[in-house]
Amino acid sequence: MPQRPRGTRDFLFDEMKERKQVEDILRKVFETYGYQEIKTPLFEDLNLFTMKSGEGITGQIYHFQDKGGRDLALRPELTAPVARLYINELQKKSKPLKMYYFGSCFRYERPQKGRWRQFWQMGCELIGGKSPDCEAEIIAMSAHCLEELGLENFEIHIGNLGIIRGILDGANVAKEKQDQIMAIIDKGEIDELKSTLNTFDIPPKTSEILLTLINMQGHREIIEETSKLVAENENSFKAVKELEKLLDILEAFGFNKYIVNLGIARGLDYYSGVVFEIYVHDLGAQKQISGGGTYNLIELFGGGEVESTGFAFGFDRLMECVRLCGAGKTLPKTVDVVVAPISKDEKLKAVEIAQKLRRHGIKTDVDLMGKKLKKILSQADSLGAEHVIMVGERDLKENKITIKNMKSGKQELLYLSQLLSYFK
RNA sequence: GCCGGGGUGGGGUAGUUGGUUAUCCUACGGGACUGUGGAUCCCGCGACUCGGGUUCGAAUCUCGGCCCCGGCCCCA
Numbered sequence: 001m002p003q004r005p006r007g008t009r010d011f012l013f014d015e016m017k018e019r020k021q022v023e024d025i026l027r028k029v030f031e032t033y034g035y036q037e038i039k040t041p042l043f044e045d046l047n048l049f050t051m052k053s054g055e056g057i058t059g060q061i062y063h064f065q066d067k068g069g070r071d072l073a074l075r076p077e078l079t080a081p082v083a084r085l086y087i088n089e090l091q092k093k094s095k096p097l098k099m100y101y102f103g104s105c106f107r108y109e110r111p112q113k114g115r116w117r118q119f120w121q122m123g124c125e126l127i128g129g130k131s132p133d134c135e136a137e138i139i140a141m142s143a144h145c146l147e148e149l150g151l152e153n154f155e156i157h158i159g160n161l162g163i164i165r166g167i168l169d170g171a172n173v174a175k176e177k178q179d180q181i182m183a184i185i186d187k188g189e190i191d192e193l194k195s196t197l198n199t200f201d202i203p204p205k206t207s208e209i210l211l212t213l214i215n216m217q218g219h220r221e222i223i224e225e226t227s228k229l230v231a232e233n234e235n236s237f238k239a240v241k242e243l244e245k246l247l248d249i250l251e252a253f254g255f256n257k258y259i260v261n262l263g264i265a266r267g268l269d270y271y272s273g274v275v276f277e278i279y280v281h282d283l284g285a286q287k288q289i290s291g292g293g294t295y296n297l298i299e300l301f302g303g304g305e306v307e308s309t310g311f312a313f314g315f316d317r318l319m320e321c322v323r324l325c326g327a328g329k330t331l332p333k334t335v336d337v338v339v340a341p342i343s344k345d346e347k348l349k350a351v352e353i354a355q356k357l358r359r360h361g362i363k364t365d366v367d368l369m370g371k372k373l374k375k376i377l378s379q380a381d382s383l384g385a386e387h388v389i390m391v392g393e394r395d396l397k398e399n400k401i402t403i404k405n406m407k408s409g410k411q412e413l414l415y416l417s418q419l420l421s422y423f424k
Numbered sequence: 425g426c427c428g429g430g431g432u433g434g435g436g437u438a439g440u441u442g443g444u445u446a447u448c449c450u451a452c453g454g455g456a457c458u459g460u461g462g463a464u465c466c467c468g469c470g471a472c473u474c475g476g477g478u479u480c481g482a483a484u485c486u487c488g489g490c491c492c493c494g495g496c497c498c499c500a
Contacts, residue, residue: 006491060498077500105500110425112494119500187498288500314500342459377461392459406461 007109007117017331019315022149022322023102026122026313029145033137035098035124040081042104046071048080051300060107074106079270079310080297082125087303095128095306102315114286114317123292123312131294132246134309135274139246140253142278142290142311151280151321154289157217157261158246158276161293162239163230164213164262165272170233171206185214186265214263220247222260239273246274270297276311280321289317337423338380339366342373342392350391353401353419362423381406389419 004010011019027037050058062074075081078101090097102122111117124141126134139156146154164185168178177200184193190211197207209229216222223244230236243260250258266275275293283289292311299305337357341350347370354366365383367376373390380388390402395413403422404411414422 003491107499109498110496111492115499121500285495286500291500312500317500340460372458373460374457375461379461381461388461390459394459402459404460409461411460 005117007111007115009116009118013334014331018322019319021331022315022319023122025148026145027100027102029141029148030100030124033098033141035100038082038085038099038101039103040075040078040085040101043072043074044081044084046073048084049073049076060109062106062108076105076107078103078105078121078123078312079125079295082127082310083297083301083303083308086125086127086298086306087301090127091303096134097127098124099127100124112286113284114314114320116316120315121312122315122318123290123310125308125310127298127308128306129309131273131307131309132242133249134307135246135294136249136253138292138309138311139258139276140250140255142276142292142313143255143257145313146278149318149322151325153280153282153325154321155259155279155281156255156257156276157259157264157279158243158274159260159262159264160239160243160246160274161265161271162242162273163226163236164210164265166233166236166239167206167209167213167230169235171202173200173202181210182265185263188263216260216262218260219258220260222262223247226262243274266291266293270295270300272296274309280317280324282324283317283320286317289314289321333363333384333386335363335365335380335383335385337362337364337387337389338376338383338385339364339389339391340373340376340380341367342390344370345393346391346396349396350389353389353391353416356420357423360420360423377404 030037046061046063049061061076064072066072082099082101086097100123102120104118104120106118108117109115124138126138129137139158143154143156161182164182165178168181173181181193181196181200184196193211193214194207197210202210212229213226216226223240226240227237230240247258247260250256264275264277266277271293273294276291277288278290279287280289281287290311290313292309294307294309296305296307298308337354339350339354339357341347350366354364357364365380365385371379377388386406388404388406390404390411392402395401399416400413401416401419402411403414403419
């Protein structure tokens with residue numbers, strides 16, 4: 001028996017309907033903010049991802065060689081492909097560019113709850129905009145999506161990598177060492193951080209500031225405390241002021257449920273400024289449903305200095321939340337009408353009637369198996385059809401059919417010519 | 425990659441001090457009922473994750489693979 005590869009899923013009818021509903025809701029929110037959909041290839045040149053994504057991701061890439069010997073990779077994320085698309089196709093367009101995408105990504109990892117080897121991301125990129133205004137829009141929009149989905153139990157944590165980077169720059173810490181330190185901060189390992197700071201010979205005062213910074217978590221008041229803490233470092237201070245401005249704008253967008261958290265660092269190395277993550281604690285170990293921030297990937301790819309901000313939902317985790325909250329809506333019916341030929345002789349007539357209904361947008365099923373009437377009725381019932389049209393010899397003699405309302409059980413004799421108006 | 429728990433018809437399950445025909449529910453097919461569903465009854469269909477080992481005999485004990493679930497690392 002053939003088996004589904006590990007960490008992948010088959011989606012059946014109901015689940016697809018649920019996913020489609022959520023997809024449509026997000027799509028609609030994105031479009032009300034003026035974002036347009038794009039689609040990029042499922043695989044790209046391997047080096048698109050190995051260049052700047054950071055070690056964490058590159059170790060999990062599905063890579064292969066094609067018959068021409070090219071090194072290719074199934075995409076592990078979508079920000080790099082979108083940056084590539086921008087450089088290839090859109091550099092000369094007026095800014096800002098607003099785009100969204102929905103597609104699957106692949107990572108070779110140990111599957112567990114909320115983690116698959118093929119998973120879906122739905123997100124936006126705002127290319128060439130000015131922060132913090134654009135950052136605020138992206139964050140507000142992601143909150144808007146969650147509200148639209150009927151979710152409430154989420155937390156949006158916002159930080160700014162510029163604050164910590166500024167401190168490290170001030171102490172003349174090399175870029176590679178900085179990346180290592182950021183990775184440890186992302187993990188939240190305080191002891192490991194302390195010992196690493198020691199081995200890197202970071203001045204005690206700097207270490208102390210860092211350790212205080214990463215524990216900063218709260219609302220508005222964090223800004224003032226942090227300002228004082230980093231007052232002597234010009235870049236860090238600027239980053240704090242930027243963050244403050246972001247919060248002002250965010251509130252203008254009508255969102256103030258944020259949590260300022262200077263300990264978030266993100267797993268991808270290309271983030272440079274404001275970063276944010278959204279958590280839903282009920283989800284367990286894989287509680288992060290979204291993440292994003294400002295990055296300079298385009299510049300790293302040689303596309304000029306273009307400031308960009310983006311974020312993506314882990315679509316599968318989002319589905320998990322929707323399910324948990326019972327926020328799912330009622331699923332659309334499979335068919336509205338079933339056409340039942342009473343004997344084989346009426347089959348052609350039944351097909352004809354079904355086609356007429358379909359042409360008018362009515363979801364219709366017609367029995368093609370020569371089943372007995374009772375069987376067709378029983379099936380119509382389990383499909384949730386509202387009406388069954390019975391096509392039989394007796395009625396046809398008078399150019400009529402019998403239409404049965406499956407809920408009430410009542411039935412009516414109708415002329416064939418009256419059929420369409422019955423459904424209006 | 426690491427740790428722990430699992431795997432019985434399509435779905436959900438009972439059964440393991442080794443021993444006849446592997447339980448029940450549901451779904452599905454047929455019939456009671458040849459132009460009337462959601463009810464009842466009858467019949468049918470269909471499973472021990474795979475491979476090795478122990479044994480007269482393995483769903484049950486044992487080893488390994490595969491897959492699933494939870495966690496670690498990491499991340500969406």
